[in-house]
Each structure stands twice: as C-alpha cells, then as structure tokens.
Amino acid sequence: MDNTIYQSMKSAIQLLENQNIIANNLANISTNGFKETFNVFIKDKNENNLYKTQTKKYYNFSEGLITHTQRKLDLVVKNNGWLVIKDQNGKDAYTKNGHLQINAQGQLTIQNYKVVGKQGDIKIPHNVNVKILSNGTIKEIENKQNNISEKIIGSLKLVCFKKNDLIQKDNGLFYLKKNRFNQNLKVLHDNTIRVQSEMLENSNVNPTKNIVDMISNARQFDMNMKMISMYDQNIERANQLFNVNN
Incomplete structure (x- = not known):
C-alpha cells in the first residue's frame, strides 16, 4: 500500500477513535462525578528512524462543580x-x-x-x-x-x-x-x-471545548478522506494514460 494512503487511513482511524471519546464525554455532561477523557497522540522515532504515532488515553481528574x-x-x-x-x-x-x-x-x-x-x-x-x-x-x-x-x-x-x-x-x-x-x-x-x-x-466535562474538538476532528477526517479519494483518482488517470500510450 502506498505510504500516502497508509498515513491518511491511519490518521482517519485515530480521529474516529478520538471522536468516540469526545462523544462519550458530551453524553456524560450530566453524569455525577464523571471524569473527562481525552487522547494524546505521541510521535516517536523507531529503530529505522521512522516516525510512529502512539495513542495514549488520559483522564482529567480535576473536581467538577x-x-x-x-x-x-x-x-x-x-x-x-x-x-x-x-x-x-x-x-x-x-x-x-x-x-x-x-x-x-x-x-x-x-x-x-x-x-x-x-x-x-x-x-x-x-x-x-x-x-x-x-x-x-x-x-x-x-x-x-x-x-x-x-x-x-x-x-x-x-x-x-x-x-x-x-x-x-x-x-x-x-x-x-x-x-x-x-x-x-x-x-x-x-x-x-x-x-x-x-x-x-458534577461532571467535569467542558462542553464548549469538546464541541470545538469534535468539529475540528470532523474536518480533519474529511481532509484525510479527500486525500485518499484524490490519490485514487490520480492512480486511475495514470492507468488510463498508460493504457493509451500502449
């Protein structure tokens, strides 16, 4: 699989996971004692000097109202x-x-x-x-x-x-x-x-922040889907040109 598609798909999957966490936070705004959850994406270099992204889950343990x-x-x-x-x-x-x-x-x-x-x-x-x-x-x-x-x-x-x-x-x-x-x-x-x-x-979820994050995630997800679509179109056009030249 081409690296462009691989990276875009990987990013899209991470964004979907993050979207589920945000949705769960918003669903528990009225749940007593609920602690906000969020993902942090960490980039590390592996032994081949390539970047590898890891996802870690963290909890906001601060006291709610x-x-x-x-x-x-x-x-x-x-x-x-x-x-x-x-x-x-x-x-x-x-x-x-x-x-x-x-x-x-x-x-x-x-x-x-x-x-x-x-x-x-x-x-x-x-x-x-x-x-x-x-x-x-x-x-x-x-x-x-x-x-x-x-x-x-x-x-x-x-x-x-x-x-x-x-x-x-x-x-x-x-x-x-x-x-x-x-x-x-x-x-x-x-x-x-x-x-x-x-x-x-009360729950310590910040609704404004989570809604903004949800919108931002959705836009980034759409961008990754467009990149995959554009890549597919370019491959298809390249194949058509290749067939014409032959």
Missing part, C-alpha cells in the same frame, strides 16, 4: 478519594458519583451497583432517617418525644489512589490497573479520606 442538594444520601468524596462499588461481574470498581440510592432490598447502591462498606454490603432499614458523617459512617437518626438517638448502620469503604493507578472501562467505572505489584493486592479502607454530605460533584 459542587451542587448543594440538601439530600441526606448525596455526598462528595474529597481529593483523591473514591467510593467502592461492585460491578455487574462482582468485581470492585471505583467511582466519584456520590448519588446514593436504596434499592428494593434495602441495599445501598450507585447507578444500580451495590456500594461496598468496610464490612461488606450496606443495608438501610425501611423508613429511617440517616446521616453520613465525614468519615463515611452512616447513622440512623431517631427522634422520639424530643429525644434524639443515633445508631450506626454501617460505614462506606473509602479508598485512595494515585491518578496513574486507575483505568476507565466501557461501563464508565474506574478500575485499578493490573501489574506485577498489585495483581494480588487487596485495597484497604483509607481512614484519611473524607466525604461531605448533602452535596454532589
């Missing part, structure tokens, strides 16, 4: 802290989405995924008032004849990671990267992580 909801089961996990949930396969996954719900079985969930507590799944008794302390402890509040009593129901499992330790999968959840150091590692609760209740962290 904070909304005061005044809902007892909403919370923000501060700094590098994460909530632990069980995905559809029962594996530990991590999220910044603090919009907690109670399912029909009384289990604490986030987006229908079970929330993991320090001692396992957390169940909330029916029709009780709860509050979540800054250390993740969940208490049942009961008011009888002006006497307020508090009872601990459970405690959230809060963990802390370095930014480069996590990778996001297609379900939108983050997972710990596997390597020879952590493949058998059990992630423990981190007592230093703090939460703030009655608040939610």
